[in-house]
Amino acid sequence: MKENAMDNIKISAKNVQVYYADNHAIKDVNVEIEDKTVTAFIGPSGCGKSTFLRCLNRMNDTIDICRVEGDILIEGEDIYDRRVDPVQLRAKVGMVFQKPNPFPKSIYDNVAYGPRIHGLARGKADLDEIVEKSLRSAAIWDEVKDRLDAPGTGLSGGQQQRLCIARAVATAPEVLLMDEPCSALDPIATAQVEELIDELRQNFAVVIVTHSMQQAARVSQKTAFFHLGNLVEYGETNQIFTKPSDPRTESYITGRIG
Amino acid sequence: MSDPVKTSLLTLDARTKKRNAAETRFRMYGLAAIGAGLAMLVLLLVTIFGNGLGAFQQTFVTLNVPLLESKLDKKGERDLAKIKKVSTFGYAQLLSQAMEDALAENGIDSDLKAKKQAALLSKSAAADLRNFVISNTDKIGETVEFTFLANSRVDGYLKNRVTRESIADDKSINAEQLDLVDELVAAGVIKKRFNISFITGADASDQRPEAAGMGVAMMGSFFMMLVVLALALPIGVAASIYLEEFAPKNWITDIIEVNISNLAAVPSIVFGILGLAVFINYMHLPQSAPLVGGLVLTLMTLPTIIISTRASLKSVPPSIRDAALGVGASKMQSVFHHVLPLAAPGILTGTIIGLAQALGETAPLLLIGMIGFIASNAPDSVASGLLDPNSAMPAQIYEWAKRADPAFYERAWGGIIILLAFLITMNTIAVLLRRRFERRW
Numbered sequence: 001m002k003e004n005a006m007d008n009i010k011i012s013a014k015n016v017q018v019y020y021a022d023n024h025a026i027k028d029v030n031v032e033i034e035d036k037t038v039t040a041f042i043g044p045s046g047c048g049k050s051t052f053l054r055c056l057n058r059m060n061d062t063i064d065i066c067r068v069e070g071d072i073l074i075e076g077e078d079i080y081d082r083r084v085d086p087v088q089l090r091a092k093v094g095m096v097f098q099k100p101n102p103f104p105k106s107i108y109d110n111v112a113y114g115p116r117i118h119g120l121a122r123g124k125a126d127l128d129e130i131v132e133k134s135l136r137s138a139a140i141w142d143e144v145k146d147r148l149d150a151p152g153t154g155l156s157g158g159q160q161q162r163l164c165i166a167r168a169v170a171t172a173p174e175v176l177l178m179d180e181p182c183s184a185l186d187p188i189a190t191a192q193v194e195e196l197i198d199e200l201r202q203n204f205a206v207v208i209v210t211h212s213m214q215q216a217a218r219v220s221q222k223t224a225f226f227h228l229g230n231l232v233e234y235g236e237t238n239q240i241f242t243k244p245s246d247p248r249t250e251s252y253i254t255g256r257i258g
Numbered sequence: 259m260s261d262p263v264k265t266s267l268l269t270l271d272a273r274t275k276k277r278n279a280a281e282t283r284f285r286m287y288g289l290a291a292i293g294a295g296l297a298m299l300v301l302l303l304v305t306i307f308g309n310g311l312g313a314f315q316q317t318f319v320t321l322n323v324p325l326l327e328s329k330l331d332k333k334g335e336r337d338l339a340k341i342k343k344v345s346t347f348g349y350a351q352l353l354s355q356a357m358e359d360a361l362a363e364n365g366i367d368s369d370l371k372a373k374k375q376a377a378l379l380s381k382s383a384a385a386d387l388r389n390f391v392i393s394n395t396d397k398i399g400e401t402v403e404f405t406f407l408a409n410s411r412v413d414g415y416l417k418n419r420v421t422r423e424s425i426a427d428d429k430s431i432n433a434e435q436l437d438l439v440d441e442l443v444a445a446g447v448i449k450k451r452f453n454i455s456f457i458t459g460a461d462a463s464d465q466r467p468e469a470a471g472m473g474v475a476m477m478g479s480f481f482m483m484l485v486v487l488a489l490a491l492p493i494g495v496a497a498s499i500y501l502e503e504f505a506p507k508n509w510i511t512d513i514i515e516v517n518i519s520n521l522a523a524v525p526s527i528v529f530g531i532l533g534l535a536v537f538i539n540y541m542h543l544p545q546s547a548p549l550v551g552g553l554v555l556t557l558m559t560l561p562t563i564i565i566s567t568r569a570s571l572k573s574v575p576p577s578i579r580d581a582a583l584g585v586g587a588s589k590m591q592s593v594f595h596h597v598l599p600l601a602a603p604g605i606l607t608g609t610i611i612g613l614a615q616a617l618g619e620t621a622p623l624l625l626i627g628m629i630g631f632i633a634s635n636a637p638d639s640v641a642s643g644l645l646d647p648n649s650a651m652p653a654q655i656y657e658w659a660k661r662a663d664p665a666f667y668e669r670a671w672g673g674i675i676i677l678l679a680f681l682i683t684m685n686t687i688a689v690l691l692r693r694r695f696e697r698r699w
Contacts, residue, residue: 059583064507091586101577103596113595114585164581171585 010035010205016070027229038206040216043226057093058086094168098180100160102152110152114171138166158189178208225249313672316453317408321356327399346384364445380407410468410665467665474632478648485552494563502571522561529558530622546630546647555616566608570601603695610688620652629653
């Protein structure tokens, strides 16, 4: 199932350090994330997994006191290079947040916003097509196709989160970052979103931060375990959950630290 | 530990009783505080309306005035230049004549001299008549029914402000004249009715309180509000957006922030003297002009607008900003497409409240001379634009309140009613706009 080729590496992080003022939040992380794969970041609260995720599309730039060192390469290009515009980067690296955060606009406008500001559609028909395709790939099209003008905020929590995924997908990203996308959802909605993540793997590199080890085991092929800012262990999900090589990983997945 | 005493839920123990009593007392204090506040409000409104409503009514005298050609245009040429030469003294004679006619027509006998009879009319009556004739020269030779303002003493008598006891020391009216007034009221010549020119008219001199109106001051306030809106809204909103969304958080922005909060608490008269020093003495902008008044009020309103705009920007959930940035919107796109629309109701409310504050501000206007005495209304008036001397509603009220004649006192209260009407309207608009925008989703 896994083609073990070097050119399958989508994101490569080298010696990444992150500081919040004096607090050393990420300590020398090296990781290589593969394309068309779901990679899960797990670890106890405050271990830096979300912080690291937000480095991958430079969302940390909005925090004044945050400082990132080291290299993060997407297909060989350093995203922290001075020539990189974070806005352009974020169109390429989409993000879905912990809490569903649709814009207080119509469902259609939520999805169409990204393509509009990036000029991806050449006309109304083109835009309609992008919106439909995105909503379909987020597995929500059938539920909302008759009410595209209804407010996105009026949907249920699970629908809102899938709408947010559709919104992220609409800008045709290459990488999709998901920061605990199911933590605000009920089990049924969670199952739907997990199923969706598995489908999204066909087209994107998906990186998901999760608190739920079951979820990581269900959706991911690769898992990275973070602890106190260190990347403790990174490998095949099966191997991490069955034969962890580090005692800290073992303690965490057996519930002794968390 | 002693044995636990068996307690019943049906009886209150001492602690609970004490706690309940404290709660009851606190509720009472709260009710008393609200009651006191409401009582003050009712007292205020009753006083304002009790004193001020009279100003919206005025006493008028309706007379048939013979516009004698022999007095106004001896040669019958209808030459405007010559007609204009007839002064108000000439018209005063016509008024006396008209008054005598009215008495004769209604069978009223009066021992008063013609001059005393005509004194029941406003001192502006002759001038009003002259203005009428000058703009209607074709009416010369006819007898025209004309409604004149009554003298303020007559007006006061009908409103019970002037009584037979109170005129003992009053040289401008005597008991016989009041007798005549009674008879004319009975005959329907003197009547009290709604007076639109109190709202639309210009100010009048000390001698003619009955003719004074708020109209010109209203225009002055209107021009000032235009200036405030045109300057304070864009500057305030731009400053807040920059400070809130773009500015780095460092000691310079901290100082700016503290200073804006402090500016909001600076007494308005300080802004007045600043305006006097900078806009008038240094920049040589005209005195008493709504432009200067507007600039001073802009300075005063800016902190209010900035503070409320920043508060409403802050209240937009950060998740919306994240969402916008997450799909690759630039900082500015995220602010203008998503944050600003959500903050708009708050910004609007803050702006309107700021404007309402500015509308009622008096002290700085006194310092920059926004208490111009403008005795005629547009279009003849000198007060027609941003640079012409003018007054403002609160300044006009202050001006009336300090004049000696009690008739002006009534007008000051009436002016306050007009001002309050404006403020209530603005606040209502603020509430409606907020509701409208908030209901969108």
